[in-house]
Amino acid sequence: MVGCTLEFDVLEPSEIALQIAVAGPSRETLQVTGADGPIESVEVDRQHVVRAPAGPLTVTYQATVPPRTAVRPVTDLDRIVALRPSRYCPSDRLGGFAAGEFGTEPNVPTIAAWVFQRLFYQGGSSGPSTDAVDTMLSGAGVCRDYAHLVVTLCRASSIPARVAAVYAPGLSPMDFHLVAEAVVDGRWTVWDATRLAPRPTLIRIATGRDAADTALASTLSGSVILNQTEIFAIAGGDLPLDDHQSPVSLAH
Amino acid sequence: MVGCTLEFDVLEPSEIALQIAVAGPSRETLQVTGADGPIESVEVDRQHVVRAPAGPLTVTYQATVPPRTAVRPVTDLDRIVALRPSRYCPSDRLGGFAAGEFGTEPNVPTIAAWVFQRLFYQGGSSGPSTDAVDTMLSGAGVCRDYAHLVVTLCRASSIPARVAAVYAPGLSPMDFHLVAEAVVDGRWTVWDATRLAPRPTLIRIATGRDAADTALASTLSGSVILNQTEIFAIAGGDLPLDDHQSPVSLAH
Amino acid sequence: MVGCTLEFDVLEPSEIALQIAVAGPSRETLQVTGADGPIESVEVDRQHVVRAPAGPLTVTYQATVPPRTAVRPVTDLDRIVALRPSRYCPSDRLGGFAAGEFGTEPNVPTIAAWVFQRLFYQGGSSGPSTDAVDTMLSGAGVCRDYAHLVVTLCRASSIPARVAAVYAPGLSPMDFHLVAEAVVDGRWTVWDATRLAPRPTLIRIATGRDAADTALASTLSGSVILNQTEIFAIAGGDLPLDDHQSPVSLAH
Amino acid sequence: MVGCTLEFDVLEPSEIALQIAVAGPSRETLQVTGADGPIESVEVDRQHVVRAPAGPLTVTYQATVPPRTAVRPVTDLDRIVALRPSRYCPSDRLGGFAAGEFGTEPNVPTIAAWVFQRLFYQGGSSGPSTDAVDTMLSGAGVCRDYAHLVVTLCRASSIPARVAAVYAPGLSPMDFHLVAEAVVDGRWTVWDATRLAPRPTLIRIATGRDAADTALASTLSGSVILNQTEIFAIAGGDLPLDDHQSPVSLAH
Known part of the structure; x- marks a missing residue:
């Protein structure tokens, strides 16, 4: 509930x-x-x-x-939209960085683990104008910043990615939560680089390009x-x- | 044709x-x-x-x-999406500037005229990562930069706005063209701050938040x-x- | 004292x-x-x-x-350094904007008055990474942001400018204060766009390119x-x- | 000569x-x-x-x-200035990234080698407003961009660093060259992450915080x-x- x-x-x-x-x-x-x-x-x-x-x-x-387990398939239109840069996920700016860090065979689990390891969870460390570049540089953020950085690095690696706002049983302190979704083996998969709530019990609210949506x-x-x-x-x-x-x- | x-x-x-x-x-x-x-x-x-x-x-x-003259109405969903900041139109960053420049009763014709007056059309003055803030600061751009700045200032003034890619008879040199659309008196209206092609003969290709779309x-x-x-x-x-x-x- | x-x-x-x-x-x-x-x-x-x-x-x-009234003259080296962009005063980015706003005969009193009118003084509205562009866009700041914006617009108008950290009798609440200095008629003059303390009784601590100094x-x-x-x-x-x-x- | x-x-x-x-x-x-x-x-x-x-x-x-071999000592004032962020080296923005990448014992040779490996030398890939963050994200640049990124990562790691403009025998094509200087074991040392000219025969022209100087x-x-x-x-x-x-x- x-x-x-x-x-x-x-x-x-x-x-x-x-x-x-x-x-x-x-x-x-x-x-x-x-x-x-x-x-x-x-x-x-x-x-x-x-x-x-x-x-x-x-x-x-x-x-x-x-x-429920019904997962929507990845459509062509999904992929078109999920590869575009967006307000908080300016993936067009860091293609070179992503290639240098994740190589010619980038994969989503590696990207999500990198974001988990590199960021420090800190309430108040970001604001409504903070984008994924700011977050990568400062090394700190909250759930939306973690999600934005995963999404941005995926897109910069030519992997379609988007965000999902969710209810997150087990999250502490309880709050609205934002996680990343990326295409793996032709399916939408969900990644929470904060690792603060188990993914199988997340309940989707909204789907979008980034927190602006x-x-x-x-x-x-x-x-x-x-x-x-x-x-x-x-x-x-x-x-x-x-x-x-x-x-x-x-x-x- | x-x-x-x-x-x-x-x-x-x-x-x-x-x-x-x-x-x-x-x-x-x-x-x-x-x-x-x-x-x-x-x-x-x-x-x-x-x-x-x-x-x-x-x-x-x-x-x-x-x-044809059929114009789609402005829906709630249109307005919701067209008020959001986007990659090249980071309207969340310049609310204060817009309020200072356009006052408490901002209107789209004034914003479009301001952009026309302030920018200098210059091929090669911008690149694929240039956003509307860069353009406002540098004072130069091409059609996409003009459209982005109009859209950004409208959104920062709480006016829903988006871009349209168009075929533009009369444009010289001929090219794909990008213009702004903003809500005026409850209708979508189109604005070309470059003033390089007449609006009544524009032919819409695509509609989006900004050039990323x-x-x-x-x-x-x-x-x-x-x-x-x-x-x-x-x-x-x-x-x-x-x-x-x-x-x-x-x-x- | x-x-x-x-x-x-x-x-x-x-x-x-x-x-x-x-x-x-x-x-x-x-x-x-x-x-x-x-x-x-x-x-x-x-x-x-x-x-x-x-x-x-x-x-x-x-x-x-x-x-004391001894004021140091403006040297060639002063001018060379005070025209350069700096961390919080990226004047190289907004030459076009300054020309559009202040015309071909820019002057410092007009620039300082514009900053006074456009910004809203608000404690906590900025942080250590806020630069003059952020401030101009958001329309809010504290003394350092006001000083940075005056300096940036002067430099972008080819007027040498720098900051001075000062003790400011009369400032309320009392704090370290930052003001702008710009060359007017061949002399260094001081401008406080916050208008929160009278300039004649300011006491200089340090002089620099911006708050980083x-x-x-x-x-x-x-x-x-x-x-x-x-x-x-x-x-x-x-x-x-x-x-x-x-x-x-x-x-x- | x-x-x-x-x-x-x-x-x-x-x-x-x-x-x-x-x-x-x-x-x-x-x-x-x-x-x-x-x-x-x-x-x-x-x-x-x-x-x-x-x-x-x-x-x-x-x-x-x-x-000549006379090298100036590292003074307190040198260190104070060389730790400050500057226009093209906004080191205050990436403390977290530097700590994540270079750990608790950062050292200059490692930083310079990282920049050499991560960047691709490409004429025309940057412009006069490009800063070290842009360069790290895009993964491409020219000599000034390499120097700025080394300097920025050093400062973000609490290592004093600055740039030197030099004549560079052996550089091809011949041009003015910009390199980084950083404090190693209490001495100023020079690093050229482009590796395009041998350091012992560089001839110093000017020293500064970044290319603005x-x-x-x-x-x-x-x-x-x-x-x-x-x-x-x-x-x-x-x-x-x-x-x-x-x-x-x-x-x-």
């Missing part, structure tokens, strides 16, 4: 796009409560666009996710402050072990 | 994604000729993915495009050199006048 | 270069007290290089500065943590008024 | 600072010939500041340099175009062998 509660201050009538719902089938509830006046919530491609008047706004989401909450118009976030993610049964070295796929 | 001829050297069996076909309905032909051996071409979302053996490869595309040719696997490109774009009748200040929409 | 107290934790035998002493003649005292064992302090070009054993280290500096404390070898800094700067008599628009020179 | 001929177009009365004279004692001649009107040349710290009227300007320099010709005022540069550098006798791995010092 996974879910979250978000508390906003809406400073003027605003539109907010939320990415908190799980990607695949689930039994879920979404509650939006706020100031007097009409609150509208429409779903677009598993995002929820909330139109709210000024005042406090509380969003509560909860989902029970059945076991998976923001929890984006203001489309108006002005909004996100005051508080509570998240929970509980696996049914014990958490699985994960060596973080063999390929694992993330269901849709 | 628009079209192009691309000549490649394919150094090993390769997959190439081409974005040369016009976006909407047309009467078109695509010819792919190369070395002996199977050449496969599949269409994905108006891109052509060509799988070719090593050797020379020639692609010839030609389309006759009927007059609209590359003419991308290597998905293998190794390929693009040796030569010839483009033509002819409007039926005289070219229209364009003041480049009033809103114009680009058909899909 | 100006001065400071710095408290360090020296984690292993270390060498620290301090830039806290005023640049010109004064009646001054420097006290260095620390763990048992030899502490050496040598003066190099008004910097104090302290060699200390592991343990706590306290440095107390105090100076009474006589009134004026760090309060630099570790030359070993490992050191600066725990606490107290600063005071008191002008004799009332603080002068300063319109921050006419040229003022800073004594050496 | 070393020397050069520089041909300028002076577009308006201008001041140019030249760094072409060798650093130490030599038997040298400098000829400046140009348009009618007064041409002034003054020497400042081994730079020549030429004030010339509009028109063509030719500068010819030639020096015979006696054998050693520009061949800088315009202090006015407007100047450098049209042509011819350089020669001939060692007396056979060129020495150089393994580019043991420490060598560069005379002043």
Whole structure:
């Protein structure tokens, strides 16, 4: 069972796009409560666009996710998009570095292990404008920075890669989590270079090129402050072990 | 009538994604000729993915495009994506600058005029890694740099914006062209801060966040050199006048 | 009367270069007290290089500065160095922007006023790697960011410029302060785009290309943590008024 | 014997600072010939500041340099300055990377060998705004880029480092050359990660933080175009062998 509660201050009538719902089938509830006046919530491609008047706004989401193993195939369009550089994964800048570090036969497990070894997990060491180059240079980051660096080094090595925002049972402290997906042997596989949560029990929320695509909450118009976030993610049964070295796929 | 001829050297069996076909309905032909051996071409979302053996490869595309005015509406998903920062349009970095320059009531014609006035068109002044910040600082660029700067300043002003790759009758010297699209009064409108071709006769090829999404040719696997490109774009009748200040929409 | 107290934790035998002493003649005292064992302090070009054993280290500096008006002339070597780009003032990147904004007859008061108007003073908005481009884009900064942006725009306009670290009577909250110096009518003049302290009572500590040259404390070898800094700067008599628009020179 | 001929177009009365004279004692001649009107040349710290009227300007320099071995000691001030980040050597950005790559006992020969192995020498692969981070990412550069990367990785490893512009007998094609100097065992030692010229016969021109400090010709005022540069550098006798791995010092 996974879910979250978000508390906003809406400073003027605003539109907010939320990415908190799980990607695949689930039994879920979404509650939006706020100031007097009409609150509208429409779903677009598993995002929820909330139109709210000024005042406090509380969003509560909860989902029970059945076991599933269906993994989407790698399409030509997936590969085209997942090889492009993006805001936080400027892979076009470091082709030479990747070739020097990973050679002519680059592989994803080696890249993910390199990122795990080279980075130091440190809350507050990065900000919203930090990109994968900044992270590689400073040697420190949080989950999004680890994911961005794996994705960037894969793309720079001509391996299609993207990010997935996930609920992560076992993560401590609990938070929204970001991991990398890369094509291995023609399949999408998931890599968490922080090694902070086992991959088999991750639950996908959103998929994108980098964190610009998976923001929890984006203001489309108006002005909004996100005051508080509570998240929970509980696996049914014990958490699985994960060596973080063999390929694992993330269901849709 | 628009079209192009691309000549490649394919150094090993390769997959190439081409974005040369016009976006909407047309009467078109695509010819792919190369070395002996199977050449496969599949269409994905108006891109052509060509799988070719090593050797020379020639692609010839030609389309006759009927007059059309159908413009797609601005969807919620359009707005969500078109507000995000991207590789060459890092709008998250310059919110303060945009607010200082364009004030609390930013508008797209003013932004496009500012870019027109501030930049100097200069072939060779930028490269494949140049982003909109580099361009604003250096004050010089080519069409892609103009489009990126308009898009970036719009997004930094909370105005959804994206790029369109187009055939541009009247452009001199003839080339593939990149322009900006931004939401004005709830509609997608097109802006060419280079002011080098009239907007009403532009023919859309691809739409994207920035030039990373609209590359003419991308290597998905293998190794390929693009040796030569010839483009033509002819409007039926005289070219229209364009003041480049009033809103114009680009058909899909 | 100006001065400071710095408290360090020296984690292993270390060498620290301090830039806290005023640049010109004064009646001054420097006290260095620390763990048992030899502490050496040598003066190099008004910097104090302290060699200390592991343990706590306290440095107390105090100076009474006589009134003075002697301003060093602008030498050829000054101009050569003050036109070069530097770490936090990458003026080579924004020649085009400066020409577009300040025209063919750029002048320093206009540049300083532009920086004052465009930036928002905000503690914590920048970090040790923030350069003048970052600051111009984000529109926010602290004193060092204001000084860097003035210097960068001057150099990009072919006006020699540098920074000065100063004691700043009247600054609130009291802190070490960084201001810009630029050549106007053949003389070094001082500009504080934060406008937070009157220029006539500033007392120069160090002069440099940017903040990389004026760090309060630099570790030359070993490992050191600066725990606490107290600063005071008191002008004799009332603080002068300063319109921050006419040229003022800073004594050496 | 070393020397050069520089041909300028002076577009308006201008001041140019030249760094072409060798650093130490030599038997040298400098000829400046140009348009009618007064041409002034003054020497400042081994730079020549030429004030010339509009028109063509030719500068010819030639020096015979006696054998010398005097190497200046490493002063405290040297170390203070050589640990600071600079425009093209932003060492503050990559402390984490350097620690991950070179460990807790970094040493200069290892760093120089790493740069030699990782970079590909390619004329035209970099420009005047390229910094050491760009170079490390792209994996290609020319002599200045090699020198900048060695310097940056040394500083990021707490090893004082700087650049030296040199005449380089044996370099092919002949050009002004830039190399790195770093402190090894308390002495300045010179490293050329391009390995394109033997170090013992290098002749120092200028010393600085990075290429911003050693520009061949800088315009202090006015407007100047450098049209042509011819350089020669001939060692007396056979060129020495150089393994580019043991420490060598560069005379002043």
